Amino acid sequence: MSITDRELAIAAAEAGAAVVRSHYGSSLARLPKEGDDFATVADLEAEKAILAILRDARPGDVVLGEESGRTGDGDSDRMWLVDPLCGTLNYAVHTMLTSVNVALRVGDRVTVAASADPFNEEVFWTGGDGAHVRQGGDDRPLVPSAGSRLVDLNLDPPFPNRPDFLAAALLADDGFITRFRPRVVSTTLAVAWVAAGRRAAYVTDGHLRDSVHFAAGIALCEAAGCVVTGLDGQPLHTGRGGLVAAADAETHAALLRLIAGRRVSR
Structure with a gap:
């Protein structure tokens, strides 16, 4: 029986996570990439494991992998987006804050996605209708909540909108400090945590x-019902870009006001 796209994404993410766990704690050489970025053998082998599963089940699909680039049939409107180890620097210094991300985009729409936490052995997933977390074979729905007041900020370069916008500047904003508590996880696992109610927002x-x-x-x-826009509240991938993913409309609006208040061009 053929596997569904949803289960394929979950299986691929779990396979990558197993590789990441297997190398954790070992001495890993850093393989230089552009700028200060680097990969490890865990990145390469996790991507290889993910691609093997995707290629076996969907040989005609395009795959865009962080380490191997774009492969597959250029005429297909189905593209798998694969990040085999998000949080490589965390991982290389023995910090268990990483994720393995697999998503399928059909045309302009992502239809299925899975983000695996290798160390909690959780897989956050969506088939397009609602979002869930799988652990120990059980699936539970993801329910966003702003109750924690924790907002994760991505402080890693590049900063294409600097000096007009710099996420680090929010750390010195009295309005932000009064309402929220910043966190810097340095992996996109934190984006899944917004959907799960473990973070109020991600910027x-x-x-x-x-x-x-x-x-x-x-x-x-x-899929979980969060409010997701660009930095100005515009549709994603338009305008000056960026991402504000918030658990609810009130949190989203508050963050947009704070971001607008930090604009140097105002």
Whole structure:
């Protein structure tokens, strides 16, 4: 019997997570990439495991992997976006804050997504209708909540909207400090946590179209009912870009006001 796209995404993310766990704690050489970025053997082998599962089940699909680039039939409107280890720097210094992200985009829409936490052995997933977390074979619905007041900020470069917007500037904003509590997880696992109610919101700069890092987390937040826009409240992947994913409309509106208040061009 053929596997559904949803179960395929979950299986691929779980396979990548198993590889990540297997290498954790070992001495890993850093393989240089562009700028200060790097990969490890865990990144490469996790992506290889994910691609093997996807290629076996969907040989005609395009795959965009962080480490291997774009492969597959260029005429297909089905593209898998694969981030085999988000949080490589955390992982390389033996910090268990990572995720394995797999998403399928059909045309312009992400239809299924899975984001695996290798160390809690959780997989956050969506088939487009609602979002869930799977652990120990059980699936539970994701319910966003702003109750924690925790807002995760992505402080990693690049900063395409600097100096007009810099997420780090929110850390010195009295309005932000009064209402929220900042966190910096440094992996897109935190985006899935917004969908799960473990974070009130997530904010990042950047142009995220075709992003293997963010596609799964964004899809999870949208499916869970979060409010998800760009930095100015505009539709994603338009205007100056960025991402504000919030558990509810009130939190989203408060963050947009704070972001607008930090604009140096005002």
